[in-house]
Amino acid sequence: MADGPTINTIAARAGVSIASVSRVLNGLPTRQETVRKVMAAADELGYVRNAVARSLKSRRTHQVAFAMADVGNPAYLAMLREIQPVLKAAGYRLVLHSTDAVVADEIDVLHSLGERYVDGLIMSPLRVTDAHLEMLAAARAPVVIIGQVPEGTRVDNVRADSRTGVRLAIGHLHALGRRRIALVNGPLDTVPGAARGAAYREALEDLGLPYEEELVEIGDFYRPEGRRAVAELLARRPDVDALMCANDLIALGALDVLRGAGRRVPEDVAVVGMDDTDLAAASWPALTSVSLGSAERGRAAAELLLDRLQGGEREPRLVTVAPRLVVRASTLGEGHRAAGSGDRTGESGDRAGESGDRAEGSGA
Amino acid sequence: MADGPTINTIAARAGVSIASVSRVLNGLPTRQETVRKVMAAADELGYVRNAVARSLKSRRTHQVAFAMADVGNPAYLAMLREIQPVLKAAGYRLVLHSTDAVVADEIDVLHSLGERYVDGLIMSPLRVTDAHLEMLAAARAPVVIIGQVPEGTRVDNVRADSRTGVRLAIGHLHALGRRRIALVNGPLDTVPGAARGAAYREALEDLGLPYEEELVEIGDFYRPEGRRAVAELLARRPDVDALMCANDLIALGALDVLRGAGRRVPEDVAVVGMDDTDLAAASWPALTSVSLGSAERGRAAAELLLDRLQGGEREPRLVTVAPRLVVRASTLGEGHRAAGSGDRTGESGDRAGESGDRAEGSGA
DNA sequence: CCCCACACCGTAAACGTTTACAGAAAGAAG
DNA sequence: CTTCTTTCTGTAAACGTTTACGGTGTGGGG
Numbered sequence A, B: 001m002a003d004g005p006t007i008n009t010i011a012a013r014a015g016v017s018i019a020s021v022s023r024v025l026n027g028l029p030t031r032q033e034t035v036r037k038v039m040a041a042a043d044e045l046g047y048v049r050n051a052v053a054r055s056l057k058s059r060r061t062h063q064v065a066f067a068m069a070d071v072g073n074p075a076y077l078a079m080l081r082e083i084q085p086v087l088k089a090a091g092y093r094l095v096l097h098s099t100d101a102v103v104a105d106e107i108d109v110l111h112s113l114g115e116r117y118v119d120g121l122i123m124s125p126l127r128v129t130d131a132h133l134e135m136l137a138a139a140r141a142p143v144v145i146i147g148q149v150p151e152g153t154r155v156d157n158v159r160a161d162s163r164t165g166v167r168l169a170i171g172h173l174h175a176l177g178r179r180r181i182a183l184v185n186g187p188l189d190t191v192p193g194a195a196r197g198a199a200y201r202e203a204l205e206d207l208g209l210p211y212e213e214e215l216v217e218i219g220d221f222y223r224p225e226g227r228r229a230v231a232e233l234l235a236r237r238p239d240v241d242a243l244m245c246a247n248d249l250i251a252l253g254a255l256d257v258l259r260g261a262g263r264r265v266p267e268d269v270a271v272v273g274m275d276d277t278d279l280a281a282a283s284w285p286a287l288t289s290v291s292l293g294s295a296e297r298g299r300a301a302a303e304l305l306l307d308r309l310q311g312g313e314r315e316p317r318l319v320t321v322a323p324r325l326v327v328r329a330s331t332l333g334e335g336h337r338a339a340g341s342g343d344r345t346g347e348s349g350d351r352a353g354e355s356g357d358r359a360e361g362s363g364a
Numbered sequence C: 001c002c003c004c005a006c007a008c009c010g011t012a013a014a015c016g017t018t019t020a021c022a023g024a025a026a027g028a029a030g
Numbered sequence D: 001c002t003t004c005t006t007t008c009t010g011t012a013a014a015c016g017t018t019t020a021c022g023g024t025g026t027g028g029g030g
Helices: A007-014 A018-025 A032-045 A051-058 A074-089 A103-115 A130-138 A162-175 A191-207 A223-236 A248-260 A278-282 A294-310 A347-354 B007-014 B018-025 B032-045 B051-058 B074-089 B103-115 B130-138 B162-175 B191-207 B223-236 B248-260 B278-282 B294-310 B347-354
Strands: A063-068 A093-098 A120-123 A143-146 A156-159 A181-185 A216-218 A242-245 A270-274 A288-291 A318-320 A324-326 B063-068 B093-098 B120-123 B143-146 B156-159 B181-185 B216-218 B242-245 B270-274 B288-291 B318-320 B324-326
Touching: A007 A018, A007 A032, A018 A032, A051 B051, A063 A074, A063 A103, A074 A093, A074 A294, A074 B093, A093 B074, A103 A120, A103 A130, A120 A294, A143 A294, A156 A294, A162 A181, A162 A191, A162 A242, A162 A270, A162 A288, A162 A324, A181 A191, A181 A223, A181 A248, A191 A216, A216 A223, A223 A242, A223 A248, A242 A248, A248 A270, A248 A278, A278 B278, A294 A318, B007 B018, B007 B032, B018 B032, B063 B074, B063 B103, B074 B093, B074 B294, B103 B120, B103 B130, B120 B294, B143 B294, B156 B294, B162 B181, B162 B191, B162 B242, B162 B270, B162 B288, B162 B324, B181 B191, B181 B223, B181 B248, B191 B216, B216 B223, B223 B242, B223 B248, B242 B248, B248 B270, B248 B278, B294 B318
Parallel strands: A063 A093, A063 A120, A120 A143, A143 A156, A156 A318, A181 A216, A181 A242, A242 A270, A270 A288, B063 B093, B063 B120, B120 B143, B143 B156, B156 B318, B181 B216, B181 B242, B242 B270, B270 B288
Antiparallel strands: A093 B093, A288 A324, B288 B324
8 A cells, every 4th residue: 555656656757747747637738749648657657636635726525414313214314315326426425424413413513514524514403503503604615404494594405394294194094084193293392293293283173173182192203112102092092093103113113002902904093104214115004104205305405505516606595395195004904905015106115126125235 | 605714824813833823733732822822813713624634634534435335225224324333433434435236336436545535445345346356456545345255355354144144044944844945036146146045055955955946036136026026936836834035125025925815924924034124123024034234244344444544454354244033923923922012022123213213304 | 030829838836734843942050 | 151951933845736827849920
């Protein structure tokens, strides 16, 4: 791993100046003979441009950062899957940050923008504090935020609409004749938890159904808590006929418990998840789930950022991605569907295929 | 986004030289008074070190690249989940490359090491060509390969052992009394496909079972093909009592078809998947799956690379990760397990929890 | 034969750091 | 008061590029 050749090495060997070498390598007009000599020297030496030096001079790194709360979270991964190819196609590298949902870490990432090791940042913060807003205002590179941001924040922004999403789901359940629709939610002090709680209430109201405290259970966003929450719900209100779960993992927990209690899904109880992760298509019965468009949000964010990088001093833009209800067996039931086609309806079925395991374990 | 302050700006304001500024910022011994002045100036100006310039001088970027075939692939994601925190803890940033399983792209990544935008690389190639080996030998930065590599290749290497993995699974099925064990494999010209096919044959032999062509079906590594393959198998050999699937997605396809055909799992047919992805714990019945230790391989690779970066000119090392059979309902059946505990046995159950969706859809 | 235009090329500065080296200041020892 | 040490600081070079600017050589027109 000896020191590689530089532009100087080439210049010496080709008998020209470093300026000429640079010009040839960048395709600027040069005499044929010089081009030939430089190219030959570069080839022989196995020269590769030093990206760091180049960035220092050009003030461009061709790197973009994506800061997510948790690398393991399927919703963020869906974004990542879309962001990556968009950036790659535009010639940018992707630097990944996992903030572990720690606010200080997110602030850190924003701060580190000043180090100029990236040209821009896509960030999906857990919640937006004043510190976030301060840093955003002072940010030394373009930032795109995925998620809700206070009105008037001057930043490119991509949003989901979980309010409408919950409405879609509740409307679907109502249309199926369900009337005792419970909500299994995550913590109310998280942005999604709060939004979904409120949306549930509104949706019931719109449909003329009463809001009953007893039909709401709060846990966290993971499967074991989902089991606990649903178990308590069932004990308290054995008459529920539908469960609106605040995400897919909770919904999987719900399926576990219902199965154990001998309730048929969806005949006795219909179940709806949220986020439409790969897990929804994998479960049995396959989960009806509200897609909040993680993939679309990721793509939109990447495109906004690229626009900003390439060009304009335009006004900050807001993109809102519409939710979509992906209906599967956990609400519609088997009677309506051919067996073995558990994931044919929703788009996520296809995605599960695309994202599949070609070559996994390739190191075996 | 005006030009930020540099070390020069600070020097001017504090009335000292840039050398002093640099010393203060790096904690080198300096007079108290000077430290105070520099710090004050830096604070007032909101100075942040330029990482690019620093890298140019120090020849260290504190970045490491991870090249995977496909960002969407759960097995690679499991690696990523482990690699990320290890690198972060050591102060490295992670640059992600998705090669889309294209050999040329992988070569490209190796080539780009010469650009020196990263200090090292972890790569999990689909298959290893001569071009790979050439580039590896000439690589201008430390590389760790996850996956099989020809004997004698001088590179740090982390491997799974899918051969033993298949053996474990077949042994398990045999112990349960299954005697007509089919293999649903992926393409034989992939490394994992070939390895698993051979291992299947050997395992049968060891157990004194005959190898029957009819019991082997080849498709790809995705769910729809899994369905097709299993359907043909069942038509050809209605008497199979166990399916060894080359990965979890194929196994999910198998579950679809068996369910449609009215075969009970595991009473009539036991099913085993491979890779132990999150999907295995999510499905119903939960999938018994052979873990090839994606997570462990990721962690090991990160640690090997860090070792290499920090220190030594030691010999290349080889780490082999042992496979592990994670038994769930698809082979052991419900009688043996409390309902609703579909993922309690295997470790991946816990993982599914940890990796769950806190804050997903946080942008709602 | 002289001059000019033009194409090409080399010199040097710049990007923002780190650091070797030597100089300045200040105190201790004689 | 000189000299030697010690401690601190400033100057300048270096990392590997890109690029403004001016210089050289060629050919054509007068």
